[in-house]
Amino acid sequence: MTDVAAVERIGDEISALEGEFNRQIQIRPELSRKLVSFQANKEIPGYRWFRYKEGFSAPLIERIIVDLEITKGRVLDPFAGSGVTLFVGCSKGLDATGIELLPVGCELIRVRKAVMQAADKAALAGAVTKFRKLAHWKDLAPKSVFPHVRITEGAFPPVSERKLCAYLEDVDEVDDPLVKSLLRFAAMCVLEEISFTRKDGQYLRWDYRSPRGNGGRPFDKGTIKPFDDAIDHKLAQIVDDLSNSADLFGNSALGSLNGNLDLFEGSCLSVLPKLHGLEFDAVITSPPYCNRYDYTRTYALELAFLGIANEPLKTLRQTMLTCTVENRPKTDLDSQISAELLQRVRHAVSQQSALNAILDYIDDRKSGGLLNNNGIPRMIRNYFLELSIVVAEIGESLKPGAPFVMINDNVRYEGVEVPVDLILSDIAKAFGYDVDAIWVLPVGKGNSSQQMGAHGREELRKCVYVWRKAKARSAKKSKRESALQKSG
Numbered sequence: 132m133t134d135v136a137a138v139e140r141i142g143d144e145i146s147a148l149e150g151e152f153n154r155q156i157q158i159r160p161e162l163s164r165k166l167v168s169f170q171a172n173k174e175i176p177g178y179r180w181f182r183y184k185e186g187f188s189a190p191l192i193e194r195i196i197v198d199l200e201i202t203k204g205r206v207l208d209p210f211a212g213s214g215v216t217l218f219v220g221c222s223k224g225l226d227a228t229g230i231e232l233l234p235v236g237c238e239l240i241r242v243r244k245a246v247m248q249a250a251d252k253a254a255l256a257g258a259v260t261k262f263r264k265l266a267h268w269k270d271l272a273p274k275s276v277f278p279h280v281r282i283t284e285g286a287f288p289p290v291s292e293r294k295l296c297a298y299l300e301d302v303d304e305v306d307d308p309l310v311k312s313l314l315r316f317a318a319m320c321v322l323e324e325i326s327f328t329r330k331d332g333q334y335l336r337w338d339y340r341s342p343r344g345n346g347g348r349p350f351d352k353g354t355i356k357p358f359d360d361a362i363d364h365k366l367a368q369i370v371d372d373l374s375n376s377a378d379l380f381g382n383s384a385l386g387s388l389n390g391n392l393d394l395f396e397g398s399c400l401s402v403l404p405k406l407h408g409l410e411f412d413a414v415i416t417s418p419p420y421c422n423r424y425d426y427t428r429t430y431a432l433e434l435a436f437l438g439i440a441n442e443p444l445k446t447l448r449q450t451m452l453t454c455t456v457e458n459r460p461k462t463d464l465d466s467q468i469s470a471e472l473l474q475r476v477r478h479a480v481s482q483q484s485a486l487n488a489i490l491d492y493i494d495d496r497k498s499g500g501l502l503n504n505n506g507i508p509r510m511i512r513n514y515f516l517e518l519s520i521v522v523a524e525i526g527e528s529l530k531p532g533a534p535f536v537m538i539n540d541n542v543r544y545e546g547v548e549v550p551v552d553l554i555l556s557d558i559a560k561a562f563g564y565d566v567d568a569i570w571v572l573p574v575g576k577g578n579s580s581q582q583m584g585a586h587g588r589e590e591l592r593k594c595v596y597v598w599r600k601a602k603a604r605s606a607k608k609s610k611r612e613s614a615l616q617k618s619g
């Protein structure tokens with residue numbers, strides 16, 4: 132097939148999907164980028180401690196819970212990140228279950244949960260203030276060194292690195308476990324600010340002043356804060372938030388949890404099959420996007436800080452949901468997921484015709500040596516396979532009629548839009564979900580710099596999908612559909 136014919140075929144397939152979901156695709160002006168992304172968290176006590184750039188905003192989750200009338204029961208986030216769904220859910224009186232693989236996200240959730248459960252927040256704030264005022268670390272000559280991994284070597288100016296180590300040694304002397312973990316956590320929160328690096332989606336960018344330089348175009352990060360200033364500011368912010376913890380809604384962002392919060396640390400691909408006994412009343416989640424962003428590189432400083440060494444870091448990279456060209460196919464899916472479900476998922480994904488048209492085209496470009504990275508088709512294929520497994524697994528535990536809300540971006544490769552929203556919504560239907568709505572942000576996402584040259588500023592949709600587990604009658608229908616599929 133010629134390129135022109137292949138692109139036309141993709142266009143036809145996407146138009147067919149747009150037709151199928153015409154009623155559900157709704158532009159929602161109130162869903163500004165700020166509301167949907169981490170930006171809106173920047174002023175909220177507790178949430179502003181650590182810049183988890185991929186996190187969504189607490190006000191968005193609050194809004195979804197209110198609009199969809201999720202008033203009781205248990206909410207699940209299988210990609211919990213910094214735990215926004217869990218904490219907002221609990222603040223509204225829901226129980227919350229989160230699954231998160233990246234130790235940085237797990238640490239954010241653990242520490243925040245412990246702080247919220249602290250019986251006496253004033254005493255906690257007092258202990259942090261005392262430590263900050265005494266500042267013993269400033270006079271310590273550290274005996275320890277920072278546990279770098281290969282990709283973080285040289286990330287800090289030497290003076291700051293020594294101060295950081297002295298601070299951590301000082302923290303080690305603190306008796307109270309909660310005060311100690313909060314003080315350690317404060318240091319994790321300033322690593323980016325005191326380093327020569329900036330998180331930049333696919334990797335860490337290195338400032339021109341660092342020993343590594345930046346290879347290509349010199350990058351100027353701007354101010355690199357000395358450790359003492361950065362930690363002083365962070366500790367003051369934490370104390371402030373512990374003392375005045377009202378969030379933007381006047382709720383207490385760091386107040387007590389009004390529901391149970393359970394965190395499973397690991398991959399949702401292996402945890403979800405073990406949760407079939409639980410029943411969920413809602414899912415609100417945002418998976419990694421199919422955009423090559425590598426969390427294990429952008430959060431490398433924090434991972435090293437948490438003691439993740441080189442080899443475990445590589446294993447972690449491969450265990451993450453496939454979304455980078457480095458991800459190899461996961462060979463352990465058969466041992467984690469039931470053969471029956473895996474077969475249904477493979478079948479549903481292989482039948483999705485828009486995805487097939489896109490992959491055929493990109494495979495052809497690969498055969499012609501035209502891709503800038505040959506891992507792209509494998510990444511797209513496995514992204515949809517793995518995410519569909521998650522959707523199907525959750526279908527086993529979600530109550531009939533319960534909402535499944537997903538925030539995700541569409542992407543573009545080789546000049547072709549991959550309408551992740553429509554493809555996933557179509558696959559979700561095969562697993563007993565009704566597609567209630569696909570809310571589209573009024574201004575979509577621009578192209579990556581590589582794509583920009585060829586395609587200008589064509590917008591890619593950023594969406595909030597609202598699916599619902601079909602009620603009993605249509606669930607039967609979907610069982611019939613899947614039986615038909617299996618026989619087909």
Ligand SMILES: C[S@@+](CC[C@H](N)C(=O)[O-])C[C@H]1O[C@@H](n2cnc3c(N)ncnc32)[C@H](O)[C@@H]1O
Binds near residue numbers: 183213233236398
């Ligand atoms: C877009 S972020 C979610 C951010 C989250 N909504 C928040 O508010 O912080 C996607 C998350 O999925 C996590 N993740 C990636 N692969 C995973 C897997 N296999 N199992 C569980 N979590 C995974 C990443 O570490 C990341 O925290």
